[in-house]
Amino acid sequence: MPKLIPKRLGADQDRSHAVLQKPEILAPAGDWECARAAVENGADAIFFGLDRFNARMRGKNFTEADLPDLMAYLHGRGVRGYVTFNTLVFSNELADAESFLRSIIRSGVDAAIVQDVGICQLIRKISSDFPIHASTQMSVTSEAGVHFAEELGSSVVVLARECSLKEVHAIKEKTLNKGLDMPLEIFVHGALCVAYSGQCLTSESLGGRSANRGECAQACRLPYGLYSDGEPVDLGDRRYLLSPQDLAGLDAMDEIIDAGVASLKIEGRLKAPEYVAAVTSVYRKALDDAWTRRHGEAAHTPAPYRQAEGRYALEMTFSRGLSTGWLGGIDNQKLVHARFGKKRGLRLGVIDRIERDGIWLRLEHPLKAGDGVVIDRGRPDEHEEGGRITSVDTNVDESFIRFFQGSINWKRVEPGQVVYKTSDPALDKSLRQSFEVEQPNYKRPIHASVSGRVGAPLSLTLRDDEGHIAQAQSEPELQAARNKPLDEAMLRKQLGRLGGSAFYLGDLDIDLAGDCMLPVSALNQLRRNAVDLLMAHRAEPLRWQMNPAPQITIGEPAAVGKASSPYLIPYVRNAEQFAVALELPYDEIYLELEDPRKYAAAVAQARGAEEADGRTRQIWVAPPRMFKSGEDFLIKQLLNCGADGFLARNHEHLTALADYRMRGDFSLNVANHLSAAYFIERWGLERLTASYDLNTAQLDALLSHSPAGSFEITLHQHMPMFHMEHCVFCAFLSEGKDFRDCGRPCDSHQVQLKDRVGALHPLKADAGCRNTLFNSKAQTGAEYIESMTAQGAGAYRIEFLNETGEEVRRTMQHYADLLAGEISAEHLWKELKLINQLGVTRGTLER
Structure with a gap:
């Protein structure tokens, strides 16, 4: 299997298409058993985390001491090993990160999978040739993102899971047309995050556990109630509104090959070795079979590919239901069935009747004594009945399933409930035998x-x-x-x-x-x-070039000249709020509208206000947070609206809006001063918004290492939690699959999701039909304003969501009084509680 490397095409080379190469199978490994399971079942490469700086800190993970033996084992078997360094890194951690990176590079791993822009910069300072793979946490969704990653030194780009194969193909073609043949990696199987990776702030917002730091609390797998215009919507047994089915790209293998994908990534570093063995084996055989059919090259596999057997293994080792996710495009009716958010396995059928210690049903799939089943009562968050079965007796087309006596509380079981097969000990045994071997199983x-x-x-x-x-x-x-x-x-x-x-x-x-x-x-x-x-x-370990000089010194002196005069910027989201903001004494206004076609009229309104009162105002537009290949019409709306500047929120904005004034928004995930310097120096951003993953101590470290005025802080906001391609409006308030047939309920209904503690979180749709769920409570950093000002904060953003114009006016006045020293943070806290009916919190800024 050739190594994955980007190629720059010469002027005389055909740029219309690249020669298709067989993709690699990239399997997860949370520990040694999983690594062996992957290797013995045909993985070309594995990815694994260490005990720091990786996005699966809940797992076992390997240690630095494991690296020499692990890499010797992998390379001896012809398998590559990629370390996940895919978290944001704070300024006060960079010295430690450098030491860790040097150990990784010295051990001879094949690449590091990286999210943080500053870490990419640091790697290149340490080593000129060590491979970097741009993580899916970088939220790359377009060719601009691929070129962005290449400039950082990336040799592989892991695309966002939300990209369809049609979009993947378009990204490949567009980058080729610009002379770049970059290996693209996609997720092909496993748990599917409902939010864009790198853009989910839910765990951070609700519990101070950052997904960008490997501490995701999986709030997407919990039940939610749907409220429309203040009233609950009856969805029956559908309560897991944000829990997608698991991704399975098995049926799309031909299209994946045609799209020019270089690497097929299997999710699952927290999964059991039996899962790793099953999924790796199934995709190994499916890829070899598809490649042989299309290219006539003989594949050497231990056994022929049998699709039915493969699907069964995928369902049984871990499944919340299987779908192609976004690979085939958007279908909001299929992505989330909403009936459960945890492992179910294979559906066996519906209970017809109950007799003594067993149930009658028409089996949809084979079942045998010793298998485990669960009975779905429609309340997966409660205790569910189930267990091992002792016998299966079939009478014509009906089967009687008997359980161990006393294992089921029959008072909780009723006809009509669905039965799922959750365990097959015989399958588990065969999977374990595939990697518990004395001699290599896969050659x-x-x-x-x-x-x-x-x-x-x-x-x-x-x-x-x-x-x-x-x-x-x-x-x-x-x-x-x-x-x-x-x-x-x-x-x-x-x-x-x-x-x-x-x-x-x-x-x-x-x-x-x-x-x-x-x-x-x-x-x-x-x-x-x-x-x-x-x-x-x-x-022999791989030998990468290494710069012996330290790049980050411990105890770097803070930058001097921190005196600054920060000011307030109102951030508004509707016409009423904007009208009030124009009346207030602020020279800059941030504006985000759901319909970008309305920006030109809003800017014209601001110009009219200037003529009326003679006071100049700068209108900064906040475009949609994500951009996907083919959405150029959104950029055209921005270019023609007449705004004074833009908040750059993704890679496309950096390129397409380069001739305009830009400031970097929080979605760029700037958490350290190396990232900050890159965005400001390379992309000409006037100022950056600090990442929402930072608390005040981490903010202090970032600000103290950065020039005064280079950062603005979002001092007040309803934290954006999930940012999703999944449209809740379409899925549950319509029968359509996407914007073309949903009737656009987002235009006519105010929607909230109610969580388990009763909080009602507002839901908004943007121009790309992407949904953002906002925290119901407003967050304020008022208590920390003196410290942040002393460290050189350039401006404070005050964000509004659904507030009335009067609430905007009162809130801005209170923050102006705070900044002027006329009221205390404690007094402001009390005032905000009066203004915000749902309350206010210190949120993520709290130390």
Whole structure:
């Protein structure tokens, strides 16, 4: 399997398309057992986390001490290993991060998967050639994002899960047309986040556990109630409104290959080794089968690909229901069934009647004694009945399933309830046997060439698909053959006896002068010598260039000249709020509207206000937070609206709005001063909004290492939690699958989601039909304003959501009084509680 590397195409090269290469299978590994399960079932690469700076801190993870042995094992088996360094890193952690990165690079791992822009910069300062893979946490959804990642030194880009295969293909074609052949990686199987990775602030907002720091609390898997215009909507048993089915790209394998995808990523670093074994094996066989059908290359697999068996293994090892996610485009009716948010397995059928210690039903799938089942009562958040079954008796088309006596509370079981198969011990046993082996279960090809002539040694050269080459020569010289000369059949037979090695013999080239012979014992010894030498080469750690000079010193002095005069900026979201903001004494106003076509009229309204009172105002427009390939009409609306500047929120804005004044919004995830310097120096951003993942201590570290005035702080807001391609309006207030047939209920209804503690969180749709769920309570950092001002904060943003014009007026006045020192933070806190009926919180800024 060739390494994944980007290529710059010359002017004379065909840029219309790239030569399709077989994608790699990239499997998750949370521990040693999972790593072996992946390797023995055909993974080309694995990705794994260490005990710091990775997005699955709830898992076991490997340690730095494991790296030498792990990489020697992987490379000995022809498998690559990628370390996940996919979290945001704070300024006061950069020295520690550098030390950690040096250890990773020194260990010879194949690449690091990185989210943080500053960490990409740091890696390039440490090593000029160590591979960086741009994480899906970077929220790359367009060709602009691919070029952004390339400038950071990335050699692979992991696209957002929300990209359809049509969009993936368009991204590939557009980057090729600009002379870049960048390997693209997509998720092909596993748990599907409802929010854009890198843009979900739910766990941070509700509990101070940042998903961008590997501490996701999975609030998307919880039940919610739907309220429209203040009234509850009866959805029956559908309460898991934000819990997508698991992704399964099995049926889209041909389209995935056609889209030019380079790597197929399987989610699941928190899953059991049986899951890793099953999913890796299924996708290995499915990819080999599809590739062979399309390209005629023979695939070497332990067993033929059987789709039904594969689907069964996927359903049984872990499934919330399987769908193609966004691979086939948006279908809001299929993505989220909303009936449960946890593992279910295979649907067996509906209970027809109950007798003594068993149930009658028409089985939709096979079942046997020893299997485990669960009975779905429509309340998956409560205790559910289920257990192991003792027998299955079938009468015509109905089956009687009997349970262990006393294992079921029959008072809680009724006809009409759905039964799911959740466990198959026989399958688990076979999966475990696939990786609990003494000799390799999955083997990779080595290619051999032999040459020689009578009177000279026989030379054997072995090469693998990773580029390793080993050459050995026989001790006895070749002799003239008397009756049985060396021929292809004999050489293939003897050289193919690779026994307990991890190889099988692939191509064989023969270059012998005349009829030669060599004793079989000498031929076998020659093979053993060459294989041993090849294995030694594979076990050698990769050597990356390393700059010995430290790049981040511990205890860096804070930047000087922190005196600043921060000011307030109102951020408004509707016409009433905007009208009030125009009346208030603020020179800058941030404006975000659901319909970008209304920006031109709003700017014209501001110009009219200027003519009336002679006071200049700057109108800064906040475009939609995400941009996907094909949404150029949104950019055109921005370019023609007449705004004074824009909040850059994604990679497309950085490029498309480069001729205008720009400030970086929170969605750029700037958490350290290395990231900040890059955005300001490379992209010309006037100022940045600090990431919402930072508390005040981390903000202090960021501000103290940055020039005065280079950051603005969102001092007051309803924290945006989930930011989703999934449209709740469409899924549950219409029968349509997307904006073309949903009737746009978002235009006529105010929607909230009620969580388990009774909080009603407002839901908004943007121009791209993406939904954002906002925290019901307003957050204020008023108590920390003195510290942030002393550290050089340039401005304070006051964001409004559904507040009335009068609430905007009163809130801005109170913050103006606070900034002027006329009221205390405690007094403001009390006033905000009076203004905001749902209350106010210190939120994520609290230390």
